Amino acid sequence: MPGTTPAVRSVPAGVTHEVTNQAPPLTGHNPAEDAVLTEGIRREGAAWHLDALHRFGQLVGSKEARVWAEQANRFEPELRTHDRYGHRVDEVDFHPAYHSLMTATVGAGAAGSAWADGREGAHVARAGTFMLATMMEQGHMCPVSMTYAVIPALRRAPELAKVYEPLLTSRTYDPGLRTPTEKRGLLAGMGMTEKQGGTDVRANTTTAAEQADGTWRLRGHKWFTSAPMNDLFLVLAQAPGGLSCFLVPRVLPDGSRNTFRIQRLKDKLGNRSNASSEPEFDDTVAWLVGDEGRGVRTIIDMVTMTRLDCVLGSAGHIREALAQAAHHTRHRSVFGAKLIDQPLMRNVLADLALESEAATTLGLRLAGAADRAQRGDASEKAFLRLATAVGKYWVCKRQPAFVAEALECLGGNGYDEASGMPRLYREAPLNGIWEGSGNVNALDLLRALAREPESLEAFRAEAEAAAGGDARLDAAWRELQGELVLSEDAQIRARRVVERAALVLQGSLLVRHAPAAVADAFCGARLAGDGGFAFGTLAAGADFGAILERLPA
Structure with missing residues:
Protein backbone atom coordinates (compact mmCIF):
# COMPACT_ATOMS: atom_id res chain seq x y z
CA MET A 1 0.00 0.00 0.00
CA PRO A 2 1.18 3.58 -0.55
CA GLY A 3 3.23 4.83 2.35
CA THR A 4 4.01 1.37 3.65
CA THR A 5 7.66 0.70 4.43
CA PRO A 6 8.86 -2.24 2.31
CA ALA A 7 10.12 -5.30 4.12
CA VAL A 8 13.90 -5.60 4.42
CA ARG A 9 15.33 -9.05 3.70
CA SER A 10 17.64 -10.26 6.43
CA VAL A 11 21.23 -10.81 5.26
CA PRO A 12 23.55 -12.99 7.34
CA ALA A 13 26.35 -11.03 8.98
CA GLY A 14 29.49 -10.79 6.89
CA VAL A 15 28.01 -12.32 3.74
CA THR A 16 28.85 -9.22 1.67
CA HIS A 17 32.51 -9.84 2.40
CA GLU A 18 32.55 -13.37 1.09
CA VAL A 19 35.22 -13.53 -1.63
CA THR A 20 34.36 -15.53 -4.73
CA ASN A 21 35.46 -15.71 -8.36
CA GLN A 22 38.97 -14.45 -7.66
CA ALA A 23 42.12 -16.15 -8.88
CA PRO A 24 44.45 -17.29 -6.09
CA PRO A 25 48.06 -16.04 -6.16
CA LEU A 26 50.22 -17.83 -8.70
CA THR A 27 52.51 -19.64 -6.28
CA GLY A 28 53.42 -23.25 -5.67
CA HIS A 29 53.89 -23.90 -9.37
CA ASN A 30 57.12 -24.75 -11.19
CA PRO A 31 57.85 -22.53 -14.22
CA ALA A 32 60.50 -25.03 -15.35
CA GLU A 33 57.65 -27.40 -16.22
CA ASP A 34 57.16 -25.58 -19.49
CA ALA A 35 57.28 -27.40 -22.82
CA VAL A 36 58.53 -24.39 -24.77
CA LEU A 37 61.42 -23.83 -22.38
CA THR A 38 62.44 -27.45 -21.88
CA GLU A 39 62.19 -28.35 -25.57
CA GLY A 40 64.45 -25.43 -26.41
CA ILE A 41 67.02 -26.39 -23.82
CA ARG A 42 67.09 -29.97 -25.10
CA ARG A 43 67.34 -28.84 -28.70
CA GLU A 44 70.26 -26.51 -27.98
CA GLY A 45 72.29 -29.18 -26.21
CA ALA A 46 71.69 -28.87 -22.45
CA ALA A 47 69.27 -31.69 -21.64
CA TRP A 48 71.64 -32.66 -18.83
CA HIS A 49 70.61 -29.48 -16.99
CA LEU A 50 66.87 -30.14 -16.79
CA ASP A 51 66.89 -31.76 -13.35
CA ALA A 52 68.76 -28.83 -11.84
CA LEU A 53 66.49 -26.41 -13.70
CA HIS A 54 63.46 -28.17 -12.24
CA ARG A 55 64.86 -27.81 -8.73
CA PHE A 56 65.47 -24.09 -9.26
CA GLY A 57 62.01 -23.74 -10.76
CA GLN A 58 60.46 -25.00 -7.53
CA LEU A 59 62.03 -22.06 -5.72
CA VAL A 60 61.16 -19.56 -8.45
CA GLY A 61 57.49 -20.51 -8.27
CA SER A 62 57.32 -20.51 -4.46
CA LYS A 63 55.48 -18.06 -2.22
CA GLU A 64 58.81 -17.28 -0.58
CA ALA A 65 60.32 -16.05 -3.85
CA ARG A 66 57.25 -13.92 -4.56
CA VAL A 67 57.67 -12.23 -1.17
CA TRP A 68 61.37 -11.62 -1.85
CA ALA A 69 60.50 -9.93 -5.15
CA GLU A 70 57.87 -7.70 -3.56
CA GLN A 71 60.07 -6.68 -0.65
CA ALA A 72 63.20 -6.05 -2.71
CA ASN A 73 61.24 -3.55 -4.80
CA ARG A 74 59.27 -1.96 -1.97
CA PHE A 75 62.34 -1.38 0.21
CA GLU A 76 64.73 0.14 -2.28
CA PRO A 77 68.54 0.35 -2.04
CA GLU A 78 69.88 3.24 0.03
CA LEU A 79 73.16 5.08 -0.52
CA ARG A 80 75.50 5.76 2.40
CA THR A 81 78.23 8.14 1.29
CA HIS A 82 79.87 8.55 4.76
CA ASP A 83 80.08 6.68 8.02
CA ARG A 84 79.21 8.21 11.39
CA TYR A 85 82.69 9.67 11.73
CA GLY A 86 82.73 11.42 8.38
CA HIS A 87 84.81 8.89 6.47
CA ARG A 88 83.81 8.40 2.85
CA VAL A 89 82.43 4.86 2.43
CA ASP A 90 80.23 4.95 -0.70
CA GLU A 91 78.21 1.88 0.15
CA VAL A 92 74.72 0.80 -0.86
CA ASP A 93 72.46 -0.94 1.63
CA PHE A 94 69.90 -3.50 0.47
CA HIS A 95 66.89 -5.17 2.03
CA PRO A 96 67.56 -8.79 3.07
CA ALA A 97 65.13 -9.95 0.37
CA TYR A 98 67.51 -8.67 -2.30
CA HIS A 99 70.35 -10.71 -0.82
CA SER A 100 68.07 -13.77 -0.79
CA LEU A 101 67.38 -13.31 -4.49
CA MET A 102 71.06 -12.92 -5.27
CA THR A 103 72.04 -15.94 -3.18
CA ALA A 104 69.52 -18.12 -4.99
CA THR A 105 70.30 -16.90 -8.50
CA VAL A 106 74.08 -16.91 -8.26
CA GLY A 107 73.93 -20.27 -6.51
CA ALA A 108 71.86 -21.68 -9.37
CA GLY A 109 74.57 -20.73 -11.86
CA ALA A 110 73.02 -17.74 -13.62
CA ALA A 111 76.09 -15.52 -13.17
CA GLY A 112 79.57 -16.46 -14.40
CA SER A 113 79.70 -20.18 -13.72
CA ALA A 114 79.08 -21.25 -17.33
CA TRP A 115 82.57 -20.07 -18.28
CA ALA A 116 84.07 -22.62 -15.87
CA ASP A 117 81.83 -25.47 -17.02
CA GLY A 118 83.40 -27.54 -19.77
CA ARG A 119 80.21 -29.38 -20.74
CA GLU A 120 78.64 -28.80 -24.11
CA GLY A 121 75.58 -26.61 -23.70
CA ALA A 122 76.83 -24.89 -20.53
CA HIS A 123 75.77 -21.47 -21.80
CA VAL A 124 72.36 -22.84 -22.82
CA ALA A 125 71.92 -24.30 -19.34
CA ARG A 126 72.82 -20.96 -17.87
CA ALA A 127 70.36 -19.23 -20.25
CA GLY A 128 67.50 -21.39 -18.99
CA THR A 129 68.40 -20.60 -15.40
CA PHE A 130 68.69 -16.90 -16.24
CA MET A 131 65.21 -16.87 -17.75
CA LEU A 132 63.70 -18.53 -14.68
CA ALA A 133 65.47 -16.09 -12.37
CA THR A 134 64.09 -13.21 -14.43
CA MET A 135 60.59 -14.62 -13.89
CA MET A 136 61.29 -14.47 -10.16
CA GLU A 137 62.45 -10.82 -10.11
CA GLN A 138 64.08 -8.60 -12.69
CA GLY A 139 66.14 -5.99 -10.87
CA HIS A 140 68.68 -8.31 -9.30
CA MET A 141 69.52 -9.73 -12.72
CA CYS A 142 71.58 -6.69 -13.71
CA PRO A 143 74.67 -7.58 -11.61
CA VAL A 144 74.14 -11.24 -12.49
CA SER A 145 74.24 -10.44 -16.21
CA MET A 146 77.26 -8.16 -16.01
CA THR A 147 79.20 -10.77 -14.06
CA TYR A 148 78.51 -13.31 -16.78
CA ALA A 149 79.37 -10.87 -19.55
CA VAL A 150 82.67 -9.55 -18.15
CA ILE A 151 84.61 -12.79 -18.65
CA PRO A 152 85.35 -12.65 -22.41
CA ALA A 153 86.50 -9.02 -22.13
CA LEU A 154 88.61 -9.68 -19.05
CA ARG A 155 90.40 -12.48 -20.86
CA ARG A 156 92.08 -9.81 -22.99
CA ALA A 157 94.20 -9.22 -19.89
CA PRO A 158 95.35 -12.78 -19.03
CA GLU A 159 97.13 -11.85 -15.82
CA LEU A 160 94.02 -10.13 -14.46
CA ALA A 161 91.79 -12.96 -15.61
CA LYS A 162 94.03 -15.45 -13.82
CA VAL A 163 93.39 -13.64 -10.53
CA TYR A 164 89.73 -12.75 -10.84
CA GLU A 165 88.05 -15.25 -13.17
CA PRO A 166 87.89 -18.13 -10.65
CA LEU A 167 85.97 -15.85 -8.30
CA LEU A 168 83.74 -14.37 -11.01
CA THR A 169 82.71 -17.90 -12.02
CA SER A 170 81.91 -18.90 -8.44
CA ARG A 171 78.39 -19.92 -7.43
CA THR A 172 78.77 -18.17 -4.08
CA TYR A 173 77.20 -14.78 -3.49
CA ASP A 174 79.49 -12.96 -1.06
CA PRO A 175 78.31 -9.34 -0.60
CA GLY A 176 80.29 -6.55 1.01
CA LEU A 177 83.36 -4.54 0.08
CA ARG A 178 86.48 -6.50 0.97
CA THR A 179 89.78 -7.42 -0.68
CA PRO A 180 88.62 -9.32 -3.80
CA THR A 181 90.98 -12.26 -3.40
CA GLU A 182 89.74 -12.81 0.15
CA LYS A 183 86.13 -13.29 -0.97
CA ARG A 184 84.42 -16.52 -2.05
CA GLY A 185 82.77 -14.96 -5.08
CA LEU A 186 82.87 -11.68 -7.01
CA LEU A 187 80.40 -9.60 -9.01
CA ALA A 188 81.31 -7.32 -11.90
CA GLY A 189 79.86 -4.21 -13.54
CA MET A 190 80.74 -1.68 -16.20
CA GLY A 191 80.98 2.08 -16.58
CA MET A 192 80.65 3.28 -20.15
CA THR A 193 78.25 6.17 -20.60
CA GLU A 194 78.77 9.79 -19.59
CA LYS A 195 76.29 12.63 -19.43
CA GLN A 196 77.56 14.47 -22.49
CA GLY A 197 77.57 11.44 -24.78
CA GLY A 198 75.41 8.55 -23.61
CA THR A 199 75.65 5.92 -26.35
CA ASP A 200 78.37 7.95 -28.07
CA VAL A 201 81.11 6.65 -25.79
CA ARG A 202 83.84 8.21 -27.94
CA ALA A 203 82.67 11.54 -26.51
CA ASN A 204 83.80 10.38 -23.05
CA THR A 205 85.94 12.83 -21.10
CA THR A 206 87.10 10.54 -18.27
CA THR A 207 90.90 10.49 -18.49
CA ALA A 208 93.50 7.82 -17.75
CA ALA A 209 97.16 8.47 -16.91
CA GLU A 210 99.72 5.68 -16.76
CA GLN A 211 101.87 5.32 -13.65
CA ALA A 212 105.42 4.10 -13.20
CA ASP A 213 104.22 0.88 -11.55
CA GLY A 214 102.13 -0.06 -14.60
CA THR A 215 98.78 0.92 -13.11
CA TRP A 216 96.67 3.81 -14.35
CA ARG A 217 94.84 6.66 -12.62
CA LEU A 218 91.34 7.64 -13.76
CA ARG A 219 89.55 10.96 -13.33
CA GLY A 220 85.99 11.59 -14.50
CA HIS A 221 82.27 11.09 -13.95
CA LYS A 222 80.08 8.27 -15.27
CA TRP A 223 76.41 8.89 -15.91
CA PHE A 224 74.79 5.46 -15.56
CA THR A 225 76.65 2.69 -13.75
CA SER A 226 74.41 0.00 -12.32
CA ALA A 227 75.16 -2.19 -9.33
CA PRO A 228 77.84 0.08 -7.78
CA MET A 229 78.22 -2.33 -4.86
CA ASN A 230 79.85 -4.87 -7.17
CA ASP A 231 83.51 -5.76 -6.72
CA LEU A 232 85.01 -4.98 -10.14
CA PHE A 233 84.12 -2.72 -13.06
CA LEU A 234 85.21 -2.39 -16.65
CA VAL A 235 85.45 1.33 -17.38
CA LEU A 236 86.13 3.32 -20.54
CA ALA A 237 88.51 6.28 -20.30
CA GLN A 238 90.62 8.42 -22.63
CA ALA A 239 94.27 7.36 -22.52
CA PRO A 240 97.02 9.08 -24.54
CA GLY A 241 96.56 6.40 -27.20
CA GLY A 242 92.79 6.85 -27.37
CA LEU A 243 89.68 5.47 -25.67
CA SER A 244 90.73 2.42 -23.64
CA CYS A 245 89.21 -0.15 -21.30
CA PHE A 246 90.28 -0.45 -17.66
CA LEU A 247 89.55 -2.72 -14.72
CA VAL A 248 88.56 -0.78 -11.61
CA PRO A 249 88.20 -2.73 -8.33
CA ARG A 250 86.20 -1.18 -5.50
CA VAL A 251 88.82 -2.50 -3.02
CA LEU A 252 92.49 -2.59 -3.96
CA PRO A 253 94.70 -5.67 -3.47
CA ASP A 254 96.17 -4.19 -0.28
CA GLY A 255 92.69 -3.88 1.26
CA SER A 256 92.35 -0.10 0.90
CA ARG A 257 89.29 1.50 -0.69
CA ASN A 258 89.69 2.67 -4.26
CA THR A 259 88.22 6.08 -5.04
CA PHE A 260 84.72 5.36 -6.29
CA ARG A 261 82.53 8.24 -5.14
CA ILE A 262 78.86 7.47 -5.66
CA GLN A 263 77.25 10.85 -6.27
CA ARG A 264 73.68 9.59 -6.23
CA LEU A 265 71.43 6.65 -7.08
CA LYS A 266 69.15 7.04 -10.06
CA ASP A 267 65.40 7.36 -9.43
CA LYS A 268 64.24 5.02 -12.19
CA LEU A 269 60.85 4.16 -13.71
CA GLY A 270 61.27 0.51 -12.74
CA ASN A 271 64.07 -1.84 -11.78
CA ARG A 272 63.71 -0.42 -8.30
CA SER A 273 65.51 -3.24 -6.52
CA ASN A 274 68.67 -2.56 -8.51
CA ALA A 275 70.90 0.38 -7.59
CA SER A 276 71.99 2.45 -10.58
CA SER A 277 74.45 5.22 -9.86
CA GLU A 278 76.71 8.05 -10.95
CA PRO A 279 80.25 7.30 -9.75
CA GLU A 280 83.04 9.82 -9.82
CA PHE A 281 86.68 8.80 -10.27
CA ASP A 282 89.46 10.92 -8.80
CA ASP A 283 92.94 9.42 -8.90
CA THR A 284 91.20 6.04 -9.09
CA VAL A 285 93.53 3.07 -9.53
CA ALA A 286 92.90 0.97 -12.63
CA TRP A 287 94.53 -1.69 -14.81
CA LEU A 288 94.49 -1.65 -18.61
CA VAL A 289 92.40 -4.41 -20.25
CA GLY A 290 93.18 -5.04 -23.90
CA ASP A 291 95.21 -2.69 -26.06
CA GLU A 292 95.44 1.02 -25.40
CA GLY A 293 93.17 2.89 -27.78
CA ARG A 294 91.05 -0.21 -28.42
CA GLY A 295 88.62 0.22 -25.54
CA VAL A 296 85.43 -0.09 -27.54
Missing part, protein backbone atom coordinates in the same frame (compact mmCIF):
# COMPACT_ATOMS: atom_id res chain seq x y z
CA ARG A 297 86.60 -3.28 -29.23
CA THR A 298 87.54 -4.68 -25.81
CA ILE A 299 84.38 -3.83 -23.93
CA ILE A 300 82.12 -4.81 -26.84
CA ASP A 301 82.82 -8.42 -25.85
CA MET A 302 81.00 -7.64 -22.62
CA VAL A 303 78.25 -5.65 -24.33
CA THR A 304 77.53 -8.50 -26.75
CA MET A 305 76.86 -10.90 -23.89
CA THR A 306 74.71 -8.42 -21.98
CA ARG A 307 72.67 -7.88 -25.16
CA LEU A 308 72.11 -11.63 -25.30
CA ASP A 309 70.90 -11.43 -21.72
CA CYS A 310 68.51 -8.62 -22.67
CA VAL A 311 66.89 -11.02 -25.14
CA LEU A 312 66.78 -13.83 -22.57
CA GLY A 313 65.54 -11.50 -19.84
CA SER A 314 62.78 -10.09 -22.03
CA ALA A 315 61.74 -13.57 -23.15
CA GLY A 316 61.59 -14.70 -19.51
CA HIS A 317 59.72 -11.57 -18.48
CA ILE A 318 57.23 -12.11 -21.31
CA ARG A 319 56.80 -15.73 -20.22
CA GLU A 320 56.04 -14.64 -16.65
CA ALA A 321 53.44 -12.10 -17.83
CA LEU A 322 51.81 -14.80 -19.96
CA ALA A 323 51.77 -17.20 -17.01
CA GLN A 324 50.00 -14.60 -14.88
CA ALA A 325 47.41 -13.94 -17.59
CA ALA A 326 46.81 -17.65 -18.16
CA HIS A 327 46.48 -18.32 -14.43
CA HIS A 328 43.94 -15.55 -13.95
CA THR A 329 41.80 -16.58 -16.90
CA ARG A 330 41.78 -20.22 -15.79
CA HIS A 331 40.19 -19.19 -12.48
CA ARG A 332 38.02 -16.20 -13.33
CA SER A 333 34.47 -16.71 -14.63
CA VAL A 334 32.56 -14.17 -16.70
CA PHE A 335 29.09 -14.56 -18.24
CA GLY A 336 28.80 -18.11 -16.98
CA ALA A 337 32.10 -19.49 -18.29
CA LYS A 338 35.80 -19.40 -17.44
CA LEU A 339 37.60 -16.52 -19.12
CA ILE A 340 40.02 -18.90 -20.79
CA ASP A 341 37.06 -20.59 -22.52
CA GLN A 342 35.64 -17.35 -23.93
CA PRO A 343 36.35 -17.15 -27.70
CA LEU A 344 37.77 -13.64 -27.75
CA MET A 345 39.98 -14.24 -24.71
CA ARG A 346 41.21 -17.45 -26.33
CA ASN A 347 42.31 -15.39 -29.32
CA VAL A 348 44.15 -12.93 -27.09
CA LEU A 349 45.89 -15.67 -25.09
CA ALA A 350 46.79 -17.65 -28.21
CA ASP A 351 48.30 -14.55 -29.83
CA LEU A 352 50.29 -13.83 -26.68
CA ALA A 353 51.39 -17.47 -26.57
CA LEU A 354 52.71 -17.23 -30.15
CA GLU A 355 54.73 -14.14 -29.28
CA SER A 356 56.14 -15.74 -26.16
CA GLU A 357 57.08 -19.00 -27.85
CA ALA A 358 58.82 -17.11 -30.65
CA ALA A 359 60.77 -14.99 -28.14
CA THR A 360 61.79 -17.98 -25.99
CA THR A 361 62.80 -20.07 -28.99
CA LEU A 362 64.90 -17.26 -30.44
CA GLY A 363 66.56 -16.50 -27.10
CA LEU A 364 67.60 -20.12 -26.60
CA ARG A 365 68.81 -20.36 -30.20
CA LEU A 366 71.08 -17.37 -29.55
CA ALA A 367 72.32 -19.00 -26.33
CA GLY A 368 73.10 -22.14 -28.30
CA ALA A 369 75.02 -20.10 -30.85
CA ALA A 370 76.97 -18.42 -28.04
CA ASP A 371 77.85 -21.80 -26.59
CA ARG A 372 79.04 -23.19 -29.90
CA ALA A 373 80.88 -19.98 -30.80
CA GLN A 374 82.86 -20.26 -27.56
CA ARG A 375 83.90 -23.74 -28.71
CA GLY A 376 85.27 -22.41 -31.99
CA ASP A 377 82.34 -22.70 -34.39
CA ALA A 378 82.99 -19.81 -36.81
CA SER A 379 79.60 -19.99 -38.51
CA GLU A 380 77.78 -19.78 -35.17
CA LYS A 381 79.93 -16.80 -34.18
CA ALA A 382 79.01 -15.08 -37.44
CA PHE A 383 75.33 -15.86 -36.92
CA LEU A 384 75.46 -14.52 -33.38
CA ARG A 385 76.96 -11.24 -34.59
CA LEU A 386 73.91 -10.32 -36.66
CA ALA A 387 71.19 -12.27 -34.90
CA THR A 388 71.94 -10.78 -31.47
CA ALA A 389 71.24 -7.28 -32.79
CA VAL A 390 68.07 -8.53 -34.47
CA GLY A 391 66.85 -10.36 -31.36
CA LYS A 392 67.79 -7.54 -28.99
CA TYR A 393 65.84 -5.06 -31.07
CA TRP A 394 62.69 -7.08 -31.60
CA VAL A 395 62.12 -9.14 -28.46
CA CYS A 396 62.85 -6.18 -26.20
CA LYS A 397 60.68 -3.92 -28.36
CA ARG A 398 57.73 -6.30 -28.10
CA GLN A 399 57.96 -6.63 -24.33
CA PRO A 400 56.09 -3.45 -23.24
CA ALA A 401 53.11 -4.07 -25.53
CA PHE A 402 53.02 -7.72 -24.49
CA VAL A 403 53.03 -6.99 -20.75
CA ALA A 404 50.33 -4.32 -21.20
CA GLU A 405 48.08 -6.85 -22.95
CA ALA A 406 48.76 -9.51 -20.33
CA LEU A 407 47.97 -7.01 -17.59
CA GLU A 408 44.68 -6.19 -19.31
CA CYS A 409 43.73 -9.87 -19.15
CA LEU A 410 43.50 -9.38 -15.38
CA GLY A 411 41.38 -6.27 -15.75
CA GLY A 412 41.37 -3.95 -12.75
CA ASN A 413 43.04 -6.66 -10.68
CA GLY A 414 46.09 -6.34 -12.94
CA TYR A 415 46.33 -2.62 -12.22
CA ASP A 416 46.56 -3.33 -8.50
CA GLU A 417 50.11 -3.47 -7.14
CA ALA A 418 49.27 -6.60 -5.14
CA SER A 419 48.96 -8.57 -8.40
CA GLY A 420 52.61 -7.94 -9.28
CA MET A 421 51.64 -6.89 -12.80
CA PRO A 422 52.41 -3.17 -12.35
CA ARG A 423 55.98 -4.12 -11.43
CA LEU A 424 56.25 -6.20 -14.61
CA TYR A 425 54.87 -3.26 -16.57
CA ARG A 426 57.40 -0.80 -15.13
CA GLU A 427 60.20 -3.22 -15.93
CA ALA A 428 59.04 -3.84 -19.49
CA PRO A 429 60.77 -0.94 -21.34
CA LEU A 430 64.12 -1.47 -19.64
CA ASN A 431 65.82 -4.06 -21.82
CA GLY A 432 64.91 -2.09 -24.93
CA ILE A 433 66.99 0.81 -23.57
CA TRP A 434 69.90 -0.83 -21.75
CA GLU A 435 72.87 -2.09 -23.71
CA GLY A 436 71.83 -0.17 -26.79
CA SER A 437 68.40 1.22 -27.66
CA GLY A 438 66.38 0.20 -30.70
CA ASN A 439 68.20 2.60 -33.00
CA VAL A 440 71.60 1.41 -31.80
CA ASN A 441 70.76 -2.19 -32.62
CA ALA A 442 69.24 -1.30 -35.96
CA LEU A 443 72.44 0.54 -36.86
CA ASP A 444 74.44 -2.41 -35.57
CA LEU A 445 72.64 -4.58 -38.11
CA LEU A 446 73.75 -2.20 -40.88
CA ARG A 447 77.34 -2.30 -39.64
CA ALA A 448 77.32 -6.08 -39.65
CA LEU A 449 75.99 -6.13 -43.21
CA ALA A 450 78.67 -3.68 -44.35
CA ARG A 451 81.69 -5.05 -42.53
CA GLU A 452 81.01 -8.71 -41.86
CA PRO A 453 79.34 -10.34 -44.88
CA GLU A 454 79.86 -13.74 -43.28
CA SER A 455 77.22 -12.79 -40.70
CA LEU A 456 74.63 -12.35 -43.46
CA GLU A 457 75.59 -15.72 -44.94
CA ALA A 458 75.14 -17.37 -41.56
CA PHE A 459 71.76 -15.65 -41.17
CA ARG A 460 70.82 -16.78 -44.66
CA ALA A 461 71.62 -20.39 -43.79
CA GLU A 462 69.41 -20.16 -40.70
CA ALA A 463 66.48 -18.64 -42.60
CA GLU A 464 66.73 -21.10 -45.47
CA ALA A 465 66.94 -24.10 -43.15
CA ALA A 466 63.12 -23.96 -43.17
CA ALA A 467 62.81 -23.52 -46.94
CA GLY A 468 59.67 -25.15 -48.27
CA GLY A 469 58.15 -25.50 -44.81
CA ASP A 470 55.71 -22.62 -45.23
CA ALA A 471 55.03 -20.61 -48.38
CA ARG A 472 54.45 -17.41 -46.39
CA LEU A 473 57.86 -17.73 -44.75
CA ASP A 474 59.50 -18.38 -48.11
CA ALA A 475 57.86 -15.26 -49.56
CA ALA A 476 58.86 -13.12 -46.58
CA TRP A 477 62.48 -14.29 -46.88
CA ARG A 478 62.57 -13.46 -50.61
CA GLU A 479 61.29 -9.97 -49.86
CA LEU A 480 63.73 -9.48 -46.99
CA GLN A 481 66.75 -10.34 -49.11
CA GLY A 482 66.05 -7.29 -51.24
CA GLU A 483 65.83 -5.14 -48.11
CA LEU A 484 69.20 -6.38 -46.84
CA VAL A 485 71.03 -4.65 -49.68
CA LEU A 486 72.66 -1.46 -48.36
CA SER A 487 71.63 1.77 -50.04
CA GLU A 488 71.66 5.53 -49.43
CA ASP A 489 68.44 5.34 -47.43
CA ALA A 490 69.62 2.37 -45.35
CA GLN A 491 69.30 4.20 -42.03
CA ILE A 492 65.78 5.34 -42.82
CA ARG A 493 64.78 1.74 -43.57
CA ALA A 494 66.81 0.17 -40.77
CA ARG A 495 63.99 -0.41 -38.30
CA ARG A 496 61.77 -1.98 -40.92
CA VAL A 497 64.61 -4.25 -42.01
CA VAL A 498 65.54 -5.42 -38.51
CA GLU A 499 61.85 -6.05 -37.70
CA ARG A 500 61.35 -8.18 -40.78
CA ALA A 501 64.63 -9.99 -40.14
CA ALA A 502 63.46 -10.86 -36.63
CA LEU A 503 60.11 -12.16 -37.84
CA VAL A 504 61.71 -14.24 -40.58
CA LEU A 505 64.19 -15.69 -38.11
CA GLN A 506 61.47 -16.51 -35.59
CA GLY A 507 59.32 -17.96 -38.36
CA SER A 508 62.14 -20.21 -39.53
CA LEU A 509 62.70 -21.48 -35.99
CA LEU A 510 59.02 -22.15 -35.35
CA VAL A 511 58.44 -23.87 -38.68
CA ARG A 512 61.28 -26.24 -37.88
CA HIS A 513 60.74 -26.79 -34.19
CA ALA A 514 57.25 -25.80 -32.99
CA PRO A 515 53.98 -27.73 -33.40
CA ALA A 516 52.33 -27.15 -36.77
CA ALA A 517 49.49 -25.12 -35.24
CA VAL A 518 51.94 -22.67 -33.67
CA ALA A 519 54.05 -22.25 -36.80
CA ASP A 520 50.99 -21.89 -39.04
CA ALA A 521 49.37 -19.20 -36.89
CA PHE A 522 52.65 -17.33 -36.48
CA CYS A 523 53.39 -17.23 -40.21
CA GLY A 524 49.84 -16.13 -40.94
CA ALA A 525 49.72 -13.36 -38.36
CA ARG A 526 53.30 -12.10 -38.42
CA LEU A 527 54.52 -12.75 -41.96
CA ALA A 528 51.42 -12.76 -44.17
CA GLY A 529 49.61 -9.90 -42.47
CA ASP A 530 46.61 -11.93 -41.29
CA GLY A 531 46.94 -10.42 -37.81
CA GLY A 532 46.15 -6.90 -36.65
CA PHE A 533 48.09 -4.34 -34.66
CA ALA A 534 46.81 -5.44 -31.26
CA PHE A 535 47.11 -8.91 -29.75
CA GLY A 536 44.03 -11.08 -30.14
CA THR A 537 43.56 -10.64 -33.88
CA LEU A 538 44.46 -14.12 -35.13
CA ALA A 539 42.43 -15.45 -38.02
CA ALA A 540 39.41 -17.58 -37.12
CA GLY A 541 41.03 -20.64 -38.67
CA ALA A 542 43.88 -20.73 -36.15
CA ASP A 543 43.99 -23.84 -33.98
CA PHE A 544 43.51 -22.07 -30.66
CA GLY A 545 43.26 -25.29 -28.68
CA ALA A 546 46.62 -26.62 -29.83
CA ILE A 547 48.31 -23.27 -29.22
CA LEU A 548 46.81 -22.86 -25.74
CA GLU A 549 47.99 -26.33 -24.73
CA ARG A 550 51.49 -24.81 -24.56
CA LEU A 551 50.58 -22.07 -22.10
CA PRO A 552 52.88 -22.02 -19.03
CA ALA A 553 51.85 -22.62 -15.42
